[in-house]
Amino acid sequence: MTIEQIDTWRKTHYTKDVSVDLAGKEIILGGWVRNFRDLGGLKFISLQDKYGERQITLKKGNVSDELFEKAKLGYQYCIMVKGIVKAFDKAPGGVEIIPSELKILNTTPDKLPIDMTGETISELDIRLNNRSLDLRSLRNQAIFEIRGDVLRSIRQFLLDNDFTEITTPKIIGSATEGGTELFPIMYFDREAFLTQSAQLYKEQLSGVYERVYEISPCFRAEKSRTKRHICEIFVLDVEMAFANMYDVLKILEELVHNVIENIRINKMSALKFLGMENKTLTPELPFPRYRYEEMIDLINNKFGISLEWGEDISTEAYRKLGEEIKGYYYITHWPMEIKPFYIMPSKDPKYSESFDLQMGWLELTSGGTRVHSRKQLEEALETKGLNHLSFESHLNAFDFGMPPHAGFGLGIARWITFLCGLDDIRETVMYPRTPDRLTP
Ligand code: AMO
DSSP states (O other): OOOOOOTTOOOSOOGGGOSGGGTTOEEEEEEEEEEEEEOSSEEEEEEEETTEEEEEEEEBTTBOHHHHHHOOOOTTOEEEEEEEEEEOTTSGGGEEEEEEEEEEEEOOOSSOSSOOSSSSOOOHHHHHHTHHHHTTSHHHHHHHHHHHHHHHHHHHHHHHTTOEEOOOOSEESSOSSSOSOOEEEEETTEEEEEOSOSHHHHHHHHHHHSEEEEEEEEEOOOOOOSTTOOSEEEEEEEEEESOOHHHHHHHHHHHHHHHHHHHHHHOHHHHHHTTOTTTSOOOOSSOOEEEHHHHHHHHHHHSOOOOOTTSOOOHHHHHHHHHHSOSEEEEEOOBGGGSOTTBOBOSSTTBBSEEEEEETTEEEEEEEEBOOOHHHHHHHHHHTTOOGGGGHHHHGGGGSOOOOEEEEEEEHHHHHHHHTTOSOGGGGSSSOOBTTBOOO
16 A cells, blocks of 8 residues: 655644534545444545544545545554535534545554454553554543643642742652652762652742642652552642641642532533543532541441551551542541651641541542751651751751741542543553553
8 A cells, every 4th residue: 555645735624623614615634544434335434633533424426436445444544634524413523524535644554452443442551552552542532631631720720829830850869758769860970869759849949939839750669569559650749838737728629629620611521431420520618627546446446447546547448438438538637657757747746737638548649737947857857767967958948937838749640540430540641650661
């Protein structure tokens, strides 16, 4: 088969713009063959582009014999079509296109590695191995349209609330969270790390721009092979000066409410495609708040699981909590001993001014009030067994009038997994990184 050149052909429209308003007009579309049917004297091609699909109809006698013959296409062939728009209410968008010319710009093997017609969903690992092809599916279009709109409306909400977008380094000299789950890299002749979190920089910048946010990748070297863990995460980091945890709880729930309201307005057809139109509902405000110890009591007394005060909540216990408490809720006042050094202790220093935002059984966010006194931070580092000298460049910022501040980090992929009703977090990342996957 000869591969044709694009020459002077340019798309006049995307599929989404082709409606009955254009009936009788000549247009040029470009995209991929999602599906085709050959009924002898009648051929249908479903042409798909980044926004959706439209039907190309070829009836023997109505199009030239040469064109009818040429329209022997394979799945995902890259094509351009010139033709006239005709109303046809049974086809996508209520129109069909009667072609006058067709260009075949590229072909595919006879058998594709995954199903692209939408009739079945191929196994996730095989789809991820062929991700650039897989991402073209209508299902993935729906997922990533929702993801795009979530990011857009997070930004809009925060800008409307006086937050400044910041960008912080992803190559760092020492651990942010004080943990061990870091990826080391060579930085010329020194060891450096990929950042786990924008934590320290967003805190420093809250002492400059007061209300800041960043949406950026962070790297977690955890060998967790679960459906909710990935190694390269994308986090919404927010930090607010002249504020404490309670201000953050309020802004976060408003943000969640606002973002879901927006996707219901802007992306209802994508939600419908994923069967989520009656599930991803705008939540009521305020979100219920439970203290950590209330959760421990509930877990111990109701679920017959034995958790000691001071322990982190296990996955098994979270699963049970998710059956008991539907929707979004906060767990606040976690034991200080399981929280990082930068978290402010409560009046009773056994507890901390910290919280998690849960969606059923899934943790979406953690955050809290931060320590803003240098002396207290140095002591907290020592308590956690960390050397304050290796945090000197961070502590330095606390010498110059650091305001009281508080914030949170929200895992974007976890939230999208839930909003789209997916089973595996890897579905929400274009090219996921896990302990077993470094390509594509
Ligand atoms: P934390 O470590 O809880 O907090 O991370 C914030 C949120 O990021 C998501 N997340 C992950 N998602 C997928 N895979 C992972 N391996 C993974 N690890 C974390 C979760 C989590 O709630 N600096 C603090 C935030 C703060 O206090 O502002 C932090 O990083 O949804």
